[in-house]
Amino acid sequence: MLLKLYKKDMAVLLSDKKGLFIFILMPIVLTTILSFALSGNFGEPGVMSPIEVAIVKSYDKEAESNAYLDMVSPYMGEGLASLKASLNTELDFEGLFFNTFLENEEVKAMISTEVMSEDEALQALEEKSVKAIIELPKGFIKDQLINYTLPNRNEMTIRIVRHPDYGYSGDIVESIINSYFETLNKQIVNKNTYLSVGSGYLDQATLMASLSEIMSSEAVSSSEKVTRTLVPGKRLIDSPTYYSIAMMGMFILYSAGYMGRELLREKRLLTLDRASVAGISYIKVLAGKFLMTITLCVIQMSLLILYAKFALGVEWLNPLKILVGIFFSAVAVSGVGVFVSALTLTSENYRVANIFENLLIHLFALFGGSYIPLDVLPKIFMTLKYFALNGIVIDLFLNTYQDADWRKLGLYYLSLVGISVFFSILTVLMIKRKEVFTYEGTH
């Protein structure tokens, strides 16, 4: 019997071309648009809270300064004394970076830094108390001194270690650091004025301009290279990856919305009466629709995953984990769907379903991270997302993308099943209460 109900529901669903467009094509279209439109866009700096960043000093200022002096002293003669003095003024590259640059108001609005040892920093990143690590390498002082005062150039690499959950924060940190060295570099090219470094370049316009320039061109001819590295074992999450997951999280909620209208729709169509005269209880009808919603979600998610892979080049590592994730997400969505459906039926109007579709889905989308990555928002949002089904689904798939182990994923599966069971039980209770006044379910 369940199979017959299910087959009918699927046939009705597949005959609804407009619905299918929203469920299946819209997420694909939006994913495509968002991944291109937002790939270099980090939102308004003003609305962000500063990103916590750890700084690891791998250099030794004292030793490197002395090594530099030893190197140049043969050529300096009388000037050596004044050069020595300027190591603490114009040529104080540590001071320039830490005091002038990082203490600049606009930079401070974007990142807040703390110096740590490498171990501390890695642990902080793992615990997510910082969102990225800037590693100032060995030779940071010496190489800069050489580059700014001598004709020869020493290559220097600044490492940014980032956490995949904070892809956007990582991007922002990277751009800021890039723009710093980029600007310094321009100063060198201009030759005459390394002394004025630190005054003019920090206005927002320049910063942002060079920021986007850096994003767009790989070949920056600077001797200070900033490289990105991830926490060991983690993969970078680029915008097609993020948005295919984010849109998936959001659009499966529309399946719950569709399901939410189903019961009242059939009640009004009187087809529910017919089923009930034939001895089919509301619970059975709902069970059929539960399966239909699972199928719809599985189709939605699979198509989006495949689209992301083949059209946007997203590499999903482990198909089995993806499949299992899809299944449990669909189960959770169906649980929420039957609940909305029962609420809508008992209230005898579509208000509940409308509120769900027109308001709640968008709130969930916002707080669950479907519109913008939550790591650019104040920290509280990272917690809030667990109250939105899409937030959990997004998190699950970000972890699945990282090929997290089954134990970690299992926790997500468990909470998704929990959500489904919780809402299904509420639904059954509600329907049973309604049955006190009618015959439903007594047979």
Add this chain to the structure above:
Amino acid sequence: MMIVAEKLTKKFGDFTAVDAIDLSIEKGKIVGLLGPNGAGKSTTISMISTLYKPTSGRLFFEGNDIIKSPKWIKPHLGYVPQELALYDSLSGYENLKYFGGLYGLSGTALKKRVDEVSRVIGIDERLKDRVSEYSGGMKRRINIGVALLHEPKLIIMDEPTVGIDPQSRNHILETVKSLGEQGITVIYTSHYMEEVEAICQDVWIMDHGKMIANGTQEALIEQAGIHTAIRMKFDSQIKDRLDPLRKLNHAMAVDLISDDELVVLVNGGGNTHKEVIKSVMELNYDLTSFDITRPNLEQVFLKLTGRGLRD
């Protein structure tokens, strides 16, 4: 008796939609349930169909209490709701198959019944089209067909001919008649008294939630004391020649309408009105035309309530 209701009552909040009605429906009959809008017909039918639980009273199907256990009636009941109850984005075929399936039919048995039913309702040709593309009449026919698949003993139809073309209406009425001939019991709700007159053996009349009369059509007419009216027109003045007319057999009353026109009310059913006309001819009055109004359920209702069935 197939259905027996005792003091059956349904309240919606403070409003009593069906008020302590007694009803008994004999097996194998086509029974009309007649009443104006809001009389409580659909509510009564919904209780028999186990869609609404009665507020009080008792209700039996073949002697079994179906308020306690609706399961007694369910497999034997075909229910045709007042509105179309179909998935109109699916085809007629898919609808028939799905609803037949709900009664446990499947495989070739189901296919066979779908074929038979679609022939009975006369839309076998366009069965694979979407219901939304059907005409109003075709939709109504599918709506009925859906209730026939499991070969129910009792079919309840709630105004199955609302808003359709005369051809489909006739087809439906013929279908109902032939169901009756097969020994199936039919409860037919309508406020078109012509339909009820045409197909129903027994008639129950409701108004304001109460059952106000029941019986065969003849009995109802007899009870209500309604007569056949013959309107006669003559070539010349008639008012001085009324006495012989008043003395005719079966003539209850003679009312003059104008100088050369009158109405004779005839008592008794059957052909008594023909005798009256024959007698008038034999009087050699210069009768030029006449017009017979047979008593009908509309008049019965008017007589019982002082209102028409359709206002």
